[in-house]
Amino acid sequence: MALIPSQVLRVAILLSYLSILCNFKALDIPAHQTYGGSWKFLTFIDLVIQTIFFGICVLTDLSSLLTQGTDDQEQQRQLRKLISLRDWLMAVLAFPVGVLVVTMFWALYLYDRELVYPRILDSFIPPWINHGMHTTVLPFILIEMRTTHHHYPSRKAGQAAVSFFSTGYILWICWIRHVTGMWVYPLLDHLSSFTKIGTFVASIAAINVLYVVGEILNSFIWAKSRYVEEKLNTKNKMD
Numbered sequence: 001m002a003l004i005p006s007q008v009l010r011v012a013i014l015l016s017y018l019s020i021l022c023n024f025k026a027l028d029i030p031a032h033q034t035y036g037g038s039w040k041f042l043t044f045i046d047l048v049i050q051t052i053f054f055g056i057c058v059l060t061d062l063s064s065l066l067t068q069g070t071d072d073q074e075q076q077r078q079l080r081k082l083i084s085l086r087d088w089l090m091a092v093l094a095f096p097v098g099v100l101v102v103t104m105f106w107a108l109y110l111y112d113r114e115l116v117y118p119r120i121l122d123s124f125i126p127p128w129i130n131h132g133m134h135t136t137v138l139p140f141i142l143i144e145m146r147t148t149h150h151h152y153p154s155r156k157a158g159q160a161a162v163s164f165f166s167t168g169y170i171l172w173i174c175w176i177r178h179v180t181g182m183w184v185y186p187l188l189d190h191l192s193s194f195t196k197i198g199t200f201v202a203s204i205a206a207i208n209v210l211y212v213v214g215e216i217l218n219s220f221i222w223a224k225s226r227y228v229e230e231k232l233n234t235k236n237k238m239d
Contacts, residue, residue, distance in 0.1 A: 006147040007061045013140050014054040020132035021051055029124045036176050040184045042169060043133050046101045050137060053094040056086045057144065087150040092161040095141055095214035096207050102138045108187065115187040145214070149222045152215045162211045166204045 024047070025038065038044040060082045067075045108116040117130075152158060173184045183189055188196060 007058075007065075009143065009147065010054055010057045010061060013144075014051070014058050016132065016136070017047065017051040017054060020129055021047055024125075024129055024133070027124055027129075029121075035180050036172075036184070040173065040176050042097070043101055043105065045169070046097050046137065047133055049089075049093045049097055050140070053086070053089045054140075054144075056082065056089060057148075060086050084151075088153060090141075090144070090150045091152045091158055091211070091214060091218075093165065095145070096162050096210040097165070098137045098141045099210050099214075100203075100207055102134060105134045115190075116185065118186075145218055146221055150218055152218060155212070155215065158211055158215070159208050162207050163204055166207045170200045170203070 024044070025032075031041075032038055060079070063075075063079050063082055067079050070076075105116060113119065121130075153161075177183050177188075188199075191199060
């Protein structure tokens with residue numbers, strides 16, 4: 001029975017992301033019409049990542065319920081594949097990219113919002129969509145980590161994957177700069193070439209750190225849960 005609340009919660013989170021995604025794409029924002037469209041923004045890419053991730057979570061829950069009590073080896077094999085995909089997405093993309101987007105956005109916003117979210121966007125993007133993309137991502141992913149034990153890949157493989165993703169995104173925004181003559185983020189216009197390189201290297205390092213943070217946090221949460229469970233079982237036996 002303990003699984004039912006978390007299943008319902010995942011469905012609710014998935015529906016919220018689908019709502020945000022659909023409403024955001026429906027907005028008449030000038031940036032949507034320029035080269036790269038919404039896909040040049042890490043926030044939008046993260047929104048898609050979170051939507052896909054929670055979609056896989058819901059699909060995994062449904063498959064788990066449908067295969068309960070069955071000995072069909074093929075169904076069990078497909079379920080294990082889904083679980084592996086879910087855990088990989090959590091470790092490599094959903095947690096590190098989601099946390100990076102939230103922390104970087106609000107840090108820059110508090111420093112100088114014009115660098116990351118100019119005031120003119122307030123007339124295009126409703127506050128609930130802004131918070132759906134830049135705020136609730138963090139509590140949603142932490143709730144998921146708390147309710148489900150995710151098995152992380154080896155640290156070497158995981159960090160290679162997040163480094164590949166971040167390097168690919170950096171090359172993407174550099175290509176956009178080459179084609180359009182403009183940086184995706186106004187902040188980069190104020191930096192020297194040397195500082196830009198340092199910023200890109202630092203961003204790759206940061207997402208690698210967040211990968212390790214996610215791995216440690218996941219292990220801590222579930223090690224603590226096992227300890228509490230073992231303690232309760234010992235107490236019940238003594239009673």
